[in-house]
Each structure stands twice: as C-alpha cells, then as structure tokens.
Amino acid sequence: MFKSILKVEAQSRLNYFKALSTGKIILYLFLVMILLAMVVPAVWMVVNLFLMNAEEMMIGKALVLLSLFLIAILALFLVNGIIKEMFMDKNIDSYLVLPVTPKAVFSVKLFYQFTLKVLPVVLFIGIAAGLTLAVRYGAPALVLSSAVYFLFVGAVSIAVAYAIVFAVTKVSSARRVGEVLTLAGGVAGVLPYFIIVAGGQYLLPVIEMMPNADVIFAGFLYNPSTVKYILLLVVFAAVSAALIWLVLNYVTDAFVKGTANTRMVERKKTVAAETGSPVRALLNKDFTMTKRDFKEWSAVLPQYLFPFVFLYLLTSNPLIYGGESSSDDQVMMSIAFAGSIMISLFVAAMNTARDARTYAFLKMMPVSGMDIAKAKYLYNFITITPMYILITIIIYFILDVPVTTLIYAAVVSVLLVLTVAPLGMLLGTMNPVVSKKNPALRLDTAANVIISVTIFALIFLMGYLTQFTIGFNGEEYYLKHGTMLMVIGVLIVLSILSYVILLRKTGARYDEGYNITYKD
Amino acid sequence: MITASNLTKNYGAKAAVKNINLSIKKGELFAYLGPNGSGKSTTIKMLMGLLEPTDGTVEILGEPMRLNNTELKRKISFVPDTPDIIGKLTGNEYLNFVASIYKMDKQVYKEKRDELVSMFELGGDLGTLVEEYSHGMRQKLVVIGALMHSPKVIFLDEPNVGLDPKSNRELKNYLTEYVKQGNTVFLTTHTLSLAEEIADRICIIYKGEIKALGTLQELREQAGSGRTLEDIFLALTDGEDVHVQEYTES
Numbered sequence: 216m217f218k219s220i221l222k223v224e225a226q227s228r229l230n231y232f233k234a235l236s237t238g239k240i241i242l243y244l245f246l247v248m249i250l251l252a253m254v255v256p257a258v259w260m261v262v263n264l265f266l267m268n269a270e271e272m273m274i275g276k277a278l279v280l281l282s283l284f285l286i287a288i289l290a291l292f293l294v295n296g297i298i299k300e301m302f303m304d305k306n307i308d309s310y311l312v313l314p315v316t317p318k319a320v321f322s323v324k325l326f327y328q329f330t331l332k333v334l335p336v337v338l339f340i341g342i343a344a345g346l347t348l349a350v351r352y353g354a355p356a357l358v359l360s361s362a363v364y365f366l367f368v369g370a371v372s373i374a375v376a377y378a379i380v381f382a383v384t385k386v387s388s389a390r391r392v393g394e395v396l397t398l399a400g401g402v403a404g405v406l407p408y409f410i411i412v413a414g415g416q417y418l419l420p421v422i423e424m425m426p427n428a429d430v431i432f433a434g435f436l437y438n439p440s441t442v443k444y445i446l447l448l449v450v451f452a453a454v455s456a457a458l459i460w461l462v463l464n465y466v467t468d469a470f471v472k473g474t475a476n477t478r479m480v481e482r483k484k485t486v487a488a489e490t491g492s493p494v495r496a497l498l499n500k501d502f503t504m505t506k507r508d509f510k511e512w513s514a515v516l517p518q519y520l521f522p523f524v525f526l527y528l529l530t531s532n533p534l535i536y537g538g539e540s541s542s543d544d545q546v547m548m549s550i551a552f553a554g555s556i557m558i559s560l561f562v563a564a565m566n567t568a569r570d571a572r573t574y575a576f577l578k579m580m581p582v583s584g585m586d587i588a589k590a591k592y593l594y595n596f597i598t599i600t601p602m603y604i605l606i607t608i609i610i611y612f613i614l615d616v617p618v619t620t621l622i623y624a625a626v627v628s629v630l631l632v633l634t635v636a637p638l639g640m641l642l643g644t645m646n647p648v649v650s651k652k653n654p655a656l657r658l659d660t661a662a663n664v665i666i667s668v669t670i671f672a673l674i675f676l677m678g679y680l681t682q683f684t685i686g687f688n689g690e691e692y693y694l695k696h697g698t699m700l701m702v703i704g705v706l707i708v709l710s711i712l713s714y715v716i717l718l719r720k721t722g723a724r725y726d727e728g729y730n731i732t733y734k735d
Numbered sequence: 736m737i738t739a740s741n742l743t744k745n746y747g748a749k750a751a752v753k754n755i756n757l758s759i760k761k762g763e764l765f766a767y768l769g770p771n772g773s774g775k776s777t778t779i780k781m782l783m784g785l786l787e788p789t790d791g792t793v794e795i796l797g798e799p800m801r802l803n804n805t806e807l808k809r810k811i812s813f814v815p816d817t818p819d820i821i822g823k824l825t826g827n828e829y830l831n832f833v834a835s836i837y838k839m840d841k842q843v844y845k846e847k848r849d850e851l852v853s854m855f856e857l858g859g860d861l862g863t864l865v866e867e868y869s870h871g872m873r874q875k876l877v878v879i880g881a882l883m884h885s886p887k888v889i890f891l892d893e894p895n896v897g898l899d900p901k902s903n904r905e906l907k908n909y910l911t912e913y914v915k916q917g918n919t920v921f922l923t924t925h926t927l928s929l930a931e932e933i934a935d936r937i938c939i940i941y942k943g944e945i946k947a948l949g950t951l952q953e954l955r956e957q958a959g960s961g962r963t964l965e966d967i968f969l970a971l972t973d974g975e976d977v978h979v980q981e982y983t984e985s
Contacts, residue, residue: 486827486861488834488845496835500821500828507823507864573821578785580836581808726803728787 220315220323228327259343266347275432276425278344285340285365286372289333293376295396296332300324302384307470321467325373325459333369341365344436354439361436363451370455374462381469395509493582497590501566505598511569514655515562522554522606526613542692543614545685550610551624552677555603555631557670563595563636564666567643567721568657571731584725588640588718595636603628623699630706635673637717642666644724650734659732736761736888736919737782742791744777744943751777753943754791759936764910764920766934768927770972774943775923776816779892782921783813795888809837812886816893816923818873822866826857826876829865830883837884847883854905855879871897878906888919895926907933931964939971946971 235243262281266274301307301324310320345361348354383392434443491499505511529546570577570587577587604625611621642662650656658666684702686695737759744752752774759765769775780786782793784800793800798807820829834844852858855875865873874897881889891910895903910920911933924930930937931951938948947954951964958967 486825488827488841488848489831490834490839490841490844493836493838496832500824500832503828504821504823573819575785575815576820578802579783579808579813579815580833581805582836583803583805728802 217319217322220310220319221326224323224327255339258340262340262343263347266344267351271433271438272427272429273422274348274437275428276422278432278436279425279428280422281340281344282365282368285337285368286375289336289369289372290375290379291396293328293332293373294379294392296328297376297380298384298392298396301470302380311470317467317471318463321463321470325463325466329369329373329459333372334366337365337369337372338362348437352437352439356444357436357439360439360444360448363448363455364436367451367455367458370458374458377462377466391509493586494590494593497582497587498593501590501594504569510655514657515565518558518561518565519602519606521557522550522603522610525550525553526610542685543616544620544692544694545681547607547610547614547616547620547624548627548681548684548694549678551607551627552631552681553674554606555628556635556673556677558603559595559599559632559635560639560642560666560670560673562599563639564643564662565655565657566595566598567591567640568647568662570643570725571647571649571657574729574731577725578728583722584727585719585722587725588722591640591721592636592714592718595640596632599632599636600629603632620694623694623703626703627706630703630710633710634706634713637713637721638669639666640721641717641724642669644721644729646730646732648732648734653734656734736763736796737765737921738794739778739782740792742778742781742793743789744774744781744786745789750943752781752788755940755943755945757938759919759921761919762914762917763935764914764922764933766930766937767921767923767940768925768930768937768968769923769940773940773972775940776892777943778940779813779890779921779923783811783890784808785813809884810886811888812881812884812890814874814877814881814889814891814894816896818870818877820865820873820877823864825862825864826868826872827861829876830861830880833880834883839884844883847885848879851879851883854909855902869897871899871902874898875902882909882913886918888921889913890921892923893925894922895924895929903929927964927968937964939968941972 232240265277269277307320307324311317341362341364342358344365345358348361349357380392431447434440435447490496526546529549570591607621607624607628611618611624642665643658645662645665646659647662648656648659680702684695684698686693737757739755739757742752742755742757743750755778757765767775767778777786781788781791782795782800784793784802784804795807796810798804800807821832824832830848834848839847852861855878857872857875857879860868860872865876868876874894878891878894881891894906898906907929910922914920914935922930922934934951936948936950937954939946947957947967949957954964954967955962958970
C-alpha cells in the first residue's frame with residue numbers, strides 16, 4: 216500500500232518535470248548551476264571559516280543561530296507546500312477514497328516533504344559543520360553527531376511547519392494563508408540583496424546575542440566527551456523519530472476527523488443594496504479584489520522597490536555619482552523620471568492584464584470598453600500615485616535636496632503616471648496570460664519585451680533631458696525653474712494626448728475582444 | 736425576439752455549428768437540447784455576441800447583436816454553463832456590481848434582490864466571499880444576478896446543474912411565469928424532463944446541426960405514439976432511425 220502510493224507520487228513528480236517547457240527547464244538548470252557553483256561553496260566556506268577559527272563559546276552560539284535560521288526558513292518553505300498540497304489541491308481527498316489507510320497516505324506525503332525539502336539542506340549543513348569540527352578537534356565521530364543534530368533540526372522544522380499550518384487555518388482560510396505566503400515570497404525576493412549589502416556586518420553582533428548553548432553542545436558537537444556524546448546521540452535520534460511519529464499521527468487524526476478542514480469562512484457584516492455608475496462599480500470591484508487578494512500584492516509590490524534600487528545604484532557607484540557632473544537634485548529628478556515611468560508602465564500593464572481572468576464575465580455585461588478603460592485608468596492613478604509620492608518623500612529624506620526639488624519630483628511623477636499608465640494599459644491588453652498557479656505571470660513574452668524596450672528608451676530619453684534641468688553656478692548645483700516649468704507643461708500636454716488617444720485604443724480593445732493565453 | 740440566420744461556426748476545418756436558422760417569438764420558452772459537444776454552448780455564445788460567427792447573423796429584439804451594443808445587452812441576460820464569477824467579492828458585492836452595471840434603480844434593485852435571494856434561500860450567505868461558495872450556491876447567485884434586472888430575453892446555459900431540488904422547482908416556476916409576462920427564455924439543458932415540462936418549443940441539435948424542432952406534441956406525433964422526448968432525443972443523437980422531420984424552420 217505504502218509502496219504503491221510512493222510510486223504514484225514519484226511518477227507524478229517525474230511527470231511534472233517531463234511536462235516543463237524548454238524555457239523552464241533551462242531556467243531550472245541555470246538555477247541549479249548557480250546553487251552548485253556559488254551558494255553551496257559560499258555556505259560551506261562561511262561555516263568552515265567560522266567554526267574552524269571561532270572561540271569555543273561562539274561555536275555554541277553560532278550553532279543556535281544556524282538552527283533557528285534553518286527552522287524558520289525550512290518551516291516557511293514547508294508551510295507553503297503543505298497548504299497547496301494538502302489543503303488546496305484536493306489531492307488528499309482523491310487518495311482517501313481509495314482502499315488505503317490514511318496513515319499510509321500521510322506517511323508518503325511526510326516522507327516526500329522531508330526527503331525533498333528538508334533532508335538535502337540539513338544533511339549538507341550537518342556534514343559541513345561536522346567535518347569542520349571533526350578536523351578542528353581531531354574527532355571523526357563529530358560528523359555523525361552533527362548530522363544527527365541537524366536531522367533533529369529538520370524534524371523540528373516539519374513539526375513547526377505543521378503547527379503553523381493548523382494554527383493559521385483555524386483563523387483564516389487555507390487559500391488566504393497561501394496568498395499571504397505568496398506575498399511573503401514576492402517581498403522576500405529582495406532579501407538576497409539585503410543580505411549581500413548589509414548581512415555580513417551584522418552577523419557577528421547577532422551571534423553574540425544568542426544564548427550560550429555550551430551545556431548541550433559541548434561534548435556532543437565539539438570538544439567531545441564519550442558519555443555525553445553517546446547519550447545525546449541517542450536522545451537527539453530518539454526525539455527526532457518521536458517528533459516525526461507525533462506529527463504523522465496528529466496530521467492523520469486531524470484529516471480523518473475533519474478538524475483540519477474546519478476553517479473560518481470569511482463573512483462580511485454589510486449586505487446593503489448599493490448601486491452606482493458602471494465606472495464606479497468597476498473601480499470598487501478592482502479595489503475590493505486588490506484589498507482581499509494578497510497574490511495581487513505579490514505581483515505588483517516588488518515593482519515599487521525599483522526606485523530604491525536606482526537610488527542605491529546612483530549613489531553607490533562613483534562612475535555614476537560623486538563626480539563634478541552630479542548632484543542630489545539630479546539624482547532625485549532622475550529617480551522621479553525613471554522610477555515613475557518604470558512603475559506606471561509595468562504596474563498599469565499588470566493591473567490591466569489581470570482583467571483577462573474575468574474578461575468573459577465582463578463581456579456579458581452591458582458595459583462599454585471605454586467605461587472599463589476609464590475605471591482602470593482611475594484605479595491605476597489612485598493606486599500608483601500615492602505609493603510613488605511616498606517613495607519620493609522617503610528619498611527626499613535620504614538625499615540632501617531642497618523642498619522645491621521634492622515638489623518638482625512629485626509633480627513630475629504624477630504627470631508621468633498620467634502619461635505612461637495608458638500606454639501600460641494598452642500593452643496589458645496585448646495577449647495577456649492567465650495562470651492560476653502563478654498569478655504574477657500576466658504578460659506574454661512579446662509584451663514583456665516591448666515594455667522593457669519602452670522603459671529603456673523612455674528612461675534614456677528622460678535621463679538625457681534631466682541634465683538640462685540642472686544648472687551649476689560655479690559653487691553649487693541648482694534646479695532651473697524655467698526648464699522645469701517647461702517640462703511640466705510638456706508633460707501636461709502629453710498626459711492629455713495619452714488619455715485621449717491611448718485610452719480610447721484600450722477601450723476599443725475591450726470592445727473588440729482580445730486574445731488570452733491560458734497557461735494552466 | 737431572437738432570430739438566427741444561417742449561423743455557422745468553424746474552428747479550423749471543424750464545423751462546430753452548421754447553418755442554423757432559428758426564430759424565437761416573444762413570450763416563448765425555447766429549449767435547445769443536444770448531447771455534450773453538439774454545439775449548444777457555441778450557439779448560445781454566438782447568439783449573445785460573445786463569440787463571432789464564421790457566417791450568419793443574429794438579431795435580438797430586432798437589433799443586430801454585437802459585443803459593444805450595451806443598450807441591447809442591458810435588455811438581455813446570460814447564465815453561463817460554468818458560474819465563474821469574481822471569487823474575491825461577497826455575494827452581495829457581486830449583486831451590487833451587477834445592479835450598477837445594469838444601471839438599476841436602487842429601490843427596484845433592493846426589492847428584486849430580496850425577492851430572488853429569499854426564493855433561492857441565499858440570504859444568509861450574501862456576506863460570504865464567492866470563493867467560499869459551493870457550485871450550487873454560485874449557480875444560484877449567477878441566476879439571481881441574471882434575473883434581477885428583469886431582462887426581456889434571457890439565455891440560460893444548463894442553469895439547473897448544481898441546484899438543489901427546491902431551487903430547481905422555484906426556477907422552473909419563475910421561468911414559466913416569466914414568459915407569461917411576454918419575456919423570452921432560451922434554455923439549454925440535459926434534464927429532458929425539464930424541457931418536457933416547461934418548454935413551448937424544443938430544438939434538438941447534434942454535431943452542429945438541427946435534427947428536430949417543434950412543440951413536444953409535434954415531435955411526438957412525428958416520432959410515433961408512445962415515444963417520450965428521451966426516446967426521440969436518443970434516437971436522433973444515436974443515429975437510430977426515427978421519423979421526425981429533421982428540420983422544420985427556415
């Protein structure tokens with residue numbers, strides 16, 4: 216029974232990889248290569264250098280930090296998979312109707328979760344740490360104790376992950392938890408940059424803050440003493456097995472008795488009958504969908520981090536910044552131009568392409584394409600502008616610029632949103648993509664290429680124009696008010712033209728119908 | 736009320752609907768039957784303007800049906816075969832949205848909504864997100880949304896799938912009364928007893944072609960005494976020899 220389910224699960228995983236497109240296979244291979252060529256040696260090196268040279272008291276503290284870090288990362292990683300696989304896919308239900316015991320089904324699930332998602336990580340860290348300590352203390356047995364200890368960390372991660380899953384699905388639906396985790400994943404995309412930029416310098420103080428774990432670790436993971444070593448080896452192995460056994464029994468019991476599926480049904484109090492204009496109704500619909508869909512946030516929020524990437528690039532590279540031809544005013548204006556173009560183009564395209572999911576429904580309704588386009592335009596303006604003004608204000612506090620520059624930057628950003636968003640909307644109706652598994656995938660390759668090329672062209676053009684807005688009086692840089700007012704005037708005209716021409720074209724696309732690619 | 740002339744839809748070399756001619760009168764409940772993949776949904780989508788025909792024309796209420804004819808669309812309604820509605824809205828927000836798009840008067844909307852919601856017993860769930868609804872509840876919500884603005888013509892693509900027996904009965908009674916008031920209903924269903932019970936005329940389509948069209952009585956008379964609609968349907972769609980005039984409308 217166990218073997219047949221194990222085989223089916225293995226086959227289904229194999230089929231998943233067989234069905235991948237060539238593009239995805241290349242991408243995955245590329246990621247594996249990066250992992251093997253860079254991440255694995257880097258982690259090995261850090262663990263090796265630290266454990267070989269650190270004071271003995273610091274080894275215990277570092278192992279505590281490493282364990283906590285692993286539990287947090289592995290548990291979060293597992294939670295997402297558990298939610299999708301065991302609550303949303305209905306995969307469990309299809310197994311449970313077959314003549315198999317529930318325990319056999321969950322044993323297989325747990326086996327794959329542990330062997331595919333936990334074991335490679337904990338075993339690698341365990342061996343890396345164990346080998347280093349074995350060399351340092353001249354005791355090969357430390358490889359075994361380290362491996363057993365990190366397997367215990369893996370078992371704790373599984374237990375914590377299931378505890379989180381059962382706790383959060385009691386207060387919110389599995390679907391909502393999945394959405395929040397997708398958002399967390401989207402935002403976590405910037406973590407590597409943060410760790411690279413700021414991680415190293417804060418690592419040592421954080422390790423020092425950890426509790427001293429010599430009582431447990433000394434004699435077992437380093438500086439071995441025979442009795443403690445054997446005792447703790449048995450204890451950690453037994454506790455790991457007991458944890459897995461407990462998790463298996465609890466999960467089986469929860470699903471069989473149905474307690475795992477007794478989730479909260481979200482219910483709103485107000486059921487008042489309200490009517491308004493079609494544009495207002497469409498606008499409200501978009502706001503409500505955004506407010507309640509964290510996947511939506513994960514699709515657009517990372518775009519808003521780009522101005523800060525620009526700021527980092529402009530202020531950290533001496534070739535771009537720091538010479539005589541640059542000033543904070545210029546940096547501020549460059550970010551206002553480049554950031555607002557990039558964000559409004561991408562976010563407006565993504566927001567518009569989102570309608571592909573409900574396009575068949577909209578088509579049945581007596582609403583004109585122009586009304587849909589107008590509502591979307593307002594939605595884009597209302598959501599993008601405050602975010603960008605907030606970003607501009609944050610950058611104002613980081614840079615040393617007068618308030619006039621802040622006002623100019625804000626005005627220019629608002630006008631650029633009004634000018635560029637209709638172009639983004641038009642591109643969003645170019646063969647949009649609907650993918651239930653990956654909601655951030657909304658634009659096809661052609662639209663992505665067009666948007667990227669347009670962004671580079673516009674940023675290049677705006678960057679070129681920015682230099683005419685800054686003057687140098689021999690002592691300091693200053694903003695040329697006359698030129699700025701002229702730029703603002705041109706942008707006002709462009710925003711009107713954009714509304715009249717591009718928005719109508721978008722409305723016509725809604726009326727005529729457009730092609731939609733359904734990915735899954 | 737509904738006129739289709741030489742309606743044809745080809746997908747590449749494959750013809751999904753072949754040269755269909757229909758004329759459905761005011762106050763008529765018209766049942767459009769056929770096995771899976773026979774072209775029912777394709778026909779209904781072309782009639783609604785949701786799918787462009789390869790050939791032929793459609794007129795509803797005397798006007799050519801087009802996707803951007805919002806004034807005409809305001810007078811008609813469609814219940815699709817799959818109730819795919821926006822999951823992140825509550826049932827009430829969905830109905831508010833539909834009422835606004837149809838530009839309904841607030842008071843009229845409130846009255847109609849309350850009447851239909853009570854009829855389908857959905858009142859207690861209006862505050863729940865649609866994504867939490869069962870298939871039947873979604874179906875009820877879509878039907879309420881389609882009926883509440885009192886359209887002159889309503890297209891229902893298998894509306895009774897997922898409905899509980901009581902709601903099914905209520906819908907049946909509502910539609911019967913509705914056509915008596917001079918409105919038109921175009922209905923597709925696999926429940927032959929429903930068509931037998933409430934349809935004024937029945938059309939059977941197979942492989943994109945109309946195989947029979949007439950009142951239940953006419954179909955029975957042509958098929959021979961003692962034949963039920965099920966016998967006629969299975970005979971026509973199984974290739975069995977049956978004496979029903981294959982096409983009765985030009």
